[in-house]
Amino acid sequence: MNRIISTIVPINIENIDTDQIIPARFLKATSREGFGKNLFRDWRYEQDDESKPKKDFPLNNPTWNGKVLVAGKNFGCGSSREHAAWAIKDHGFDAVVSSFFADIFRNNALNNFLLPVQVSDDFLQKIFEAANRDPSTVIDINLETQTIRIENTGEQESFDINPYKKTCLLNGYDDIDYLLSLRKEIETFENSNQSVA
Amino acid sequence: MGKTLFEKIWDRHVVRTIEGGPSVLYIDRHFIHEVTSPQAFQGLQKRGLPVFRPKQVVATADHNVPTLHQELPIREELSRKQVDMLVQNCAAFGIDLYGLGHPYQGIVHVIGPELGVTQPGMTIVCGDSHTSTHGAFGTIAFGIGTSEVEMVLATQCLLQGRPKLMRINVEGKLREGVLSKDIILYIISQLSASGATGYFVEYAGEAIRALSMEGRMTICNMSIEMGARGGLIAPDETTFKYLQGREFSPKGDAWEKSLAYWKTLHTDADAIFDREILIRAEDIEPMITYGTNPGMGIGVSQQVPSLSSIPEKEQGNFRKSLEYMGLRDGQPIRGQKVDYVFIGSCTNSRIEDLRLVASFVKGKKKAEGVEVWIVPGSKQVEKAARAEGLDRIFEEAGFQLRQPGCSACLGMNEDKIPAGKYCISTSNRNFEGRQGPNARTLLASPLTAAVAAVTGKVEDVRAYLNAG
Numbered sequence A: 001m002n003r004i005i006s007t008i009v010p011i012n013i014e015n016i017d018t019d020q021i022i023p024a025r026f027l028k029a030t031s032r033e034g035f036g037k038n039l040f041r042d043w044r045y046e047q048d049d050e051s052k053p054k055k056d057f058p059l060n061n062p063t064w065n066g067k068v069l070v071a072g073k074n075f076g077c078g079s080s081r082e083h084a085a086w087a088i089k090d091h092g093f094d095a096v097v098s099s100f101f102a103d104i105f106r107n108n109a110l111n112n113f114l115l116p117v118q119v120s121d122d123f124l125q126k127i128f129e130a131a132n133r134d135p136s137t138v139i140d141i142n143l144e145t146q147t148i149r150i151e152n153t154g155e156q157e158s159f160d161i162n163p164y165k166k167t168c169l170l171n172g173y174d175d176i177d178y179l180l181s182l183r184k185e186i187e188t189f190e191n192s193n194q195s196v197a
Numbered sequence B: 001m002g003k004t005l006f007e008k009i010w011d012r013h014v015v016r017t018i019e020g021g022p023s024v025l026y027i028d029r030h031f032i033h034e035v036t037s038p039q040a041f042q043g044l045q046k047r048g049l050p051v052f053r054p055k056q057v058v059a060t061a062d063h064n065v066p067t068l069h070q071e072l073p074i075r076e077e078l079s080r081k082q083v084d085m086l087v088q089n090c091a092a093f094g095i096d097l098y099g100l101g102h103p104y105q106g107i108v109h110v111i112g113p114e115l116g117v118t119q120p121g122m123t124i125v126c127g128d129s130h131t132s133t134h135g136a137f138g139t140i141a142f143g144i145g146t147s148e149v150e151m152v153l154a155t156q157c158l159l160q161g162r163p164k165l166m167r168i169n170v171e172g173k174l175r176e177g178v179l180s181k182d183i184i185l186y187i188i189s190q191l192s193a194s195g196a197t198g199y200f201v202e203y204a205g206e207a208i209r210a211l212s213m214e215g216r217m218t219i220c221n222m223s224i225e226m227g228a229r230g231g232l233i234a235p236d237e238t239t240f241k242y243l244q245g246r247e248f249s250p251k252g253d254a255w256e257k258s259l260a261y262w263k264t265l266h267t268d269a270d271a272i273f274d275r276e277i278l279i280r281a282e283d284i285e286p287m288i289t290y291g292t293n294p295g296m297g298i299g300v301s302q303q304v305p306s307l308s309s310i311p312e313k314e315q316g317n318f319r320k321s322l323e324y325m326g327l328r329d330g331q332p333i334r335g336q337k338v339d340y341v342f343i344g345s346c347t348n349s350r351i352e353d354l355r356l357v358a359s360f361v362k363g364k365k366k367a368e369g370v371e372v373w374i375v376p377g378s379k380q381v382e383k384a385a386r387a388e389g390l391d392r393i394f395e396e397a398g399f400q401l402r403q404p405g406c407s408a409c410l411g412m413n414e415d416k417i418p419a420g421k422y423c424i425s426t427s428n429r430n431f432e433g434r435q436g437p438n439a440r441t442l443l444a445s446p447l448t449a450a451v452a453a454v455t456g457k458v459e460d461v462r463a464y465l466n467a468g
């Protein structure tokens, strides 16, 4: 994962919590697959009925498509359910852009190779405006250089990412492999009786 | 320079620090439940790994379980499968399970403290955001995602960046009728639903010290609702007294040794926080939420904010929220009718909460047309409530005392609030659809909920306390 160049799906709502991203009643599966079809379930359908899509909700509106979800600030707050990240990824998104992410969601996204890109409030508004003017607006996210660019206006901003996490994402490593490589060190730590367990 | 309570615990648990990256943090206790663990066990199986330290893991079934007829098989197939999967995984990996039918079963954040598994100075995680509850004992406790559950099962460690530190000092004395739930709803209304993102919060000050352990757990529980990674409170005599003699609390010499260590767990006088906030306890009145995130709270005597008082940028979200709730901007919240009352969840379902509700409703009856569910946090809470005769008080009032679980807090089992109905709830989240599709949630303290149960409306509990 290095570069994501795509049109966007904008959801200009703040404080989108993980209960909206994937409601609790869909958390009963015991595998990681298949959550995408219930992404934003209650915002997407009338009366929980798949034959009644709400026409103006961006996921149902053919104007909007792409691999980048752009949403209002404090995205992913609330429940720690990783199912939220799975649902977004399973639906086909590779990145989420917002001006603020809840901590647990950010970790969950990173652990699933879904890139959380945090931009300034101003830049977020610029993206929404550009997309409103022209729904075919393309966003270019470059992980290597940590920049995000609005193609047709040329406006760009840099974003932060933890250097360790960046290396992991660029190389496709996951944390568990790294932790497993430390098993000896962890045992030594336990024997030094530092912890109170 | 001195250290904060958080730093004392954190530093003791760092196995190593990655340059420019997170730390490898050792985890003392890991709680699991049926919803966020199956994919983690599946991951272990795929890699052919055992659970590294099964004795440091404690499991229970809470999110999906029915709260009526727990002795029967779970009716809903997917829920049953998920609970069965937990039973299988715990058996296969050697993990102690307090599942359905076990005398210790209950909401994970209620049973940990109740059993003495949660102890000061520990690092505690669970695939559940309200793990912050355990911080009430002076622990670093926080929620994690399922990939992280897998990491902890495999290595008893996590990769974590050190959060920023905030201290919230609640000074002075609480007014009558104001509970710890009101303190935390007030704090969140001041800071907003994202105001503490990136921080770990220490709660301090006279009003916090004066709280029982139950009251402290309610506060720490809701830390996540302002975005904080977790919240904690320094342990003191109240903590030690609570823990002494519990099932898994240290005994004999080990108790003395632990106690000596626990007494060192406080923030040094010259330690520095990234942010400090002062709250005056006298400013807090019984609180209630009117919107669709826990930051949208007001005192019961106040009005829903007027649209013009909201910054222009936020008006769209504000309007959407009120529309969902069926409330008008500027309307008084007092007198708002309620259809359901839910007293339960890891925020307020402990024996102290049930006693408080019972002492208020004793001899009274629920209002006509209101449905009242009391869902104890654990089997032990349920047992104590029955032993103390609270069940009879509830029954006479027309309330249903159910069996333990998360229940209508998230409506994953059959306990859902119907669309469009108002529910005054002692839980922690008023998100859209949280208690059922299109259900409308008003968060409040157990006392405010009890008053609503007998009046059928949002009322100011103080008017009733004074009237005797």
Ligand code: SF4
Residues within 6 Å of the ligand: B062, B063, B107, B108, B109, B128, B130, B345, B346, B347, B405, B406, B409, B410, B427, B428
């Ligand atoms: S009671 Fe509610 S908040 Fe607490 S663990 Fe259960 S679902 Fe989560």
